[in-house]
Amino acid sequence: MADAYLDFIRSVYRITGLDLNQYKRPQMERRILSLMRSVGVNNLADYAVLLQKDKNQLDKFINHLTINVSEFYRNPGQWEVLAQQILPQLIKKNSSLKIWSAGCSTGEEPYTLAMVLSELDTKGNHQIVATDVDQEVLKRAQEGIYNIKAAVNLPKNYLARYFDRDGEVIRVKDSLKKLIKFKWHNLLTDTIENNVDLLVCRNVVIYFTEEAKASLYRKFHQSLKPNGMLFIGSTEQIFQPQEIGFKPAAMFFYQKIS
Ligand SMILES: C[S@@+](CC[C@H](N)C(=O)[O-])C[C@H]1O[C@@H](n2cnc3c(N)ncnc32)[C@H](O)[C@@H]1O
Structure with a gap:
């Protein structure tokens, strides 16, 4: 059966070299879908096309996925x-x-x-x-x-x-x-x-x-x-x-x- 998530992460790998297969799926999928919806796109195939052609969207995507919380002297x-x-x-x-x-x-x-x-x-x-x-x-x-x-x-x-x-x-x-x-x-x-x-x-x-x-x-x-x-x-x-x-x-x- 086709798996839209797997197709999408194959596209992401082609575009960015980032292999999302190596990240835990439930967390990643949740974050990707919420970001996709926030930019007004309804399915992962269309979202992959958008990321391919729009550098700003691509930067936003990577930045959102990578979860950057940090602080000085953490713990x-x-x-x-x-x-x-x-x-x-x-x-x-x-x-x-x-x-x-x-x-x-x-x-x-x-x-x-x-x-x-x-x-x-x-x-x-x-x-x-x-x-x-x-x-x-x-x-x-x-x-x-x-x-x-x-x-x-x-x-x-x-x-x-x-x-x-x-x-x-x-x-x-x-x-x-x-x-x-x-x-x-x-x-x-x-x-x-x-x-x-x-x-x-x-x-x-x-x-x-x-x-x-x-x-x-x-x-x-x-x-x-x-x-x-x-x-x-x-x-x-x-x-x-x-x-x-x-x-x-x-x-x-x-x-x-x-
Ligand atoms: C939560 S931050 C941790 C920051 C800092 N190490 C700390 O503990 O405060 C996680 C960082 O890992 C980076 N990261 C995620 N996947 C990575 C990868 N494949 N290679 C290098 N950095 C990665 C993210 O971009 C993000 O900036």
Whole structure:
């Protein structure tokens, strides 16, 4: 039997290279149908034609699907573990860490990394690469302009040191911006970064199928240096990490063992 959803995601793959087969269907289908209706289209075949010919609609579609919610210092307890336990251990062995924020959205996560790292190590020569599949969020990340609400969890001294504030608007200072390189990248299809010391991928795989997630964690293992760390989101967990060469290092942190 014809399946309009599968036909539609085949078209999306042809147009964008984004393989929605690797994302959980119920969530994706719900979001696609609601967006389609909001632009006045009634069926997926017509919607695919619209996306093919209208770049603005296509950008809007990708932006809607990719769910970009983020904030600075998201889940503070985990950033404290990173700052007090994980990073000191990594810095002790290496004064030029390579850190990858994968699925960085509008930048709050890599900027948080840059702040935590700057607080810990003023002399190091570290590199932070931040990637996402959505051009629109990367543009906003590079601009580094946010509403103060994005910083509710951020320690107050960080806010004062790394931002310029104008009423409700906060701007990341250039000294912090220059520590991060933002790049477009599709985690499901593109070659991964290598020689990574700390890989941060939080609240991204929740939208992926179990198979896509398992395969990505195997790629992350290859991406890391021996003893490198993977930092995942607060609702995520790797079952039987040793099977892919990780051991738990703390809640939400896994260390490459082989
Ligand atoms: C909810 S945000 C998470 C942002 C940040 N990591 C955090 O925890 O606050 C999820 C991000 O994953 C990105 N994403 C989804 N699929 C992706 C893919 N295949 N490759 C790269 N990024 C992807 C989305 O564009 C979105 O910006």
